[in-house]
Amino acid sequence: MAGAEFFKSMIELRKKGEKVGICSVCSAHPQVIEATLEFSRKANLPALIESTSNQVNQFGGYTGMKPRNFRDFVYRLAQKVNFPLENIILGGDHLGPNPFRERPSEEAMALGCQMVEEYVRAGFTKIHLDASMYLGDDQRTPGEPLDIEIVAERTATLAEAAERAFWEKGSGEKPWYVIGSEVPMPGGSFELEGPPEVTSPAHFRQTVEATREAFLQKGLAEAWERVIAVVVQPGVEFDDSRVFVYSREKAQELSRALTRYPDLCFEGHSTDYQPPRALREMVEDGVAILKVGPALTFSAREAIFMLANMEKELLPLYREWQPSELFGVVEQVMLKHPKYWEKYYQGDEGRLRFAMKYSFFDRVRYYWAYPEVQEALKRLFSNLRSVELPLALLSQFFPLQYRKVRDGLLSKDPEDLVKDWIGMTLEDYFYAVSPQK
Template sequence: MVQALQEIVAARRQGRRAGITSVCSAHPVVIEATLRHGLSRQGPVLIEATCNQVNQEGGYTGMTPADFRDFVLTIAARVGFPAERIILGGDHLGPNPWRHLPADEAMAKAEAMIAQFAAAGFGKLHLDTSMGCLGEPDALTDGVTADRAARLAAVAEAHAPTGHAPVYVIGTEVPVPGGATEALDHLQITKAEAVAATCAVHKVAFARAGKTAAFERVIALVVQPGVEFGHDAVIPYAPEKARDLSSALGGLPSVVFEAHSTDYQSAAALRHLVSDGFAILKVGPWLTFALREALYGLDAIADVLEGQPPRHGLMRRMEALMQAKPAHWLRHYQGNARDLWVQRHFSYSDRIRYYWPEPEAEAAVLEVEARLAGRRIPVPLLRQYVPCVSAWDEGGDGFHEVLLRAVAAVLDVYRSATEG
């Protein structure tokens, strides 16, 4: 199915508009919503796992690449989505999870990781070796980055199933996964000349590694088109500012751009991105942000139906959990106690998404669901707290359907941008 990604590149070369949404999440509701959303049209669904979520050591999800593949395919079978229409991708594959180690050790672990991604049938591999390891500068030279990317590609080529050669995404100017943690007033759009230089240095590195055929399957470059989000702000795409960058694709007919951190962009901005050659739109935190909005809204609805103003019990329980286990947010949020409180629950970077799989969080969500079971929710009340949903199935699985619809509302925005 990776041929569908190569067809997007071909469409661009022929002057036709084409794009695809890359869903970067490991939450089961997000995966189910994505696959259900894909049932209503033809073509592939692209689902990606990052090196921090999923790796040979389990990542923060506890899943290896094969585990993640089976996780997605199990959901697909349940909802009736054809497995052959699923493209699995590995995102930010490189030494990032182990950059606290010396480069040789970190790269050895990165090689073991990409071997498992390739062997598990992940067909789209983003080679991200731009970060320094122990004792190295934070950002490496293009030459070092390309040499390390070629090393990883060689491993992937050796472990991919016969007849299922992967496609690759490269780049040396890779935005921070999950949104920025610093001020957004100095965002730098990738220079057009840097694009050609990146391609050239990778082409040489792949050839030196004896992997010219693999380089011919590079379909995209990760660049910074001038989009980003922080805790409470979003930088919208400005086509006029990215005109030179977009025009650089004219000299590189075999690739498109991959845009990271497109979460929270408007439908118009996303459409402009695709039209300008940023054909792969990655989204992740926005999907779980929408899920959290729906969960908090349903918790408030349960209180109202019980005859009282919202008590925000779910929020209080999630707050206690995040305070007890601060590792996922402590280094990412800044400010005084009130700022941190707001960011823990409402930051666009949505660090709360790491906590939903915790047993305490699952129990709290199940309690909200039980309080709403068999209840009738008047439409005006539903609109007040979950405005993206206009109906409640009191005789069926209304709670779960509301969560799916909240995620699908975001996917609708991306569909309108990538299709037609």
């Protein structure tokens, strides 16, 4: 089911009282994407795969990929696992001036528009427009967000660029838009003293009305009909070691505010690590788009580290192996390039090294693509593929996967074990967004 069909169907079903939604996977981790595609096929749902403006942009982002490169990367993985390309919805998250926020507003917005255009030309059809941040020459009011009218006007400018890119492209599916940015910094918050404040109904309504008016002033009435969601903060977040779980009691006023806008739903960010019950309640209360990223790469890291421990146990039996030394390699690369974790972790050397491996922030996810780490990972997989993995060892480290292997439902290939482990997290999200009997 293509994006246009799915989003129309989702909104219409919600109007009829069906509490359905979609899981949005924001990741460039290959095993995470493959697991998402395979799980989506089992659930008979489209796979919504997103990249962020810092991750993928016209200059490559931290992944080194431009939008068309990320598209091709996802499509190659889909072909590898025999997933139909027409059932993939590509999304862009926080698209706009965010990566260029230190520059003057005119320059930052021009670059933000260029980014949006490249995403649309590459075939991305779910576009989150985010102009909520202060730019280089904006007058700042300490402790106050950027004026909502300025945010709305800049959001409409980004939409205008997206529409222009689509019409110049001349084919494909029109973009569907998400507006708003009532969220903390991507990847989790490291300054939280308690659960985050839920978006106020007034702020939600102001965002919708101001942005709609800005769209109409730019002649984008038809594009406004393709605005499907507003990003809100439903009161969920995580930090280094804590998860703040959704409370529907605290979010009930926000949920009621959505009834005035039957053609819209909420999009929730930082839903990582939420229990299945909380995810389901969020969908029931209007958060129909559940974005997840670090929780899935955290699961991938768990599985890869378990494989590395299996390798260590097997090394005395297979002395001809060249050990992957995965733990040491990952730590060395993170220490050599601390820019992705140093602002998140604090404490003495022991605490830092522990957090680098096991924190909910999962800053390890920024390092899997480094050549040294890739080489260690390939060596790890190669070693484990070269032998018949003992079932007893598999039961020790992957007890649930052991049962599937025992019953002929899963292979012992290390990549399959990793993807199945990731699938246990995906299962929570697909349960939450699927129709309940």
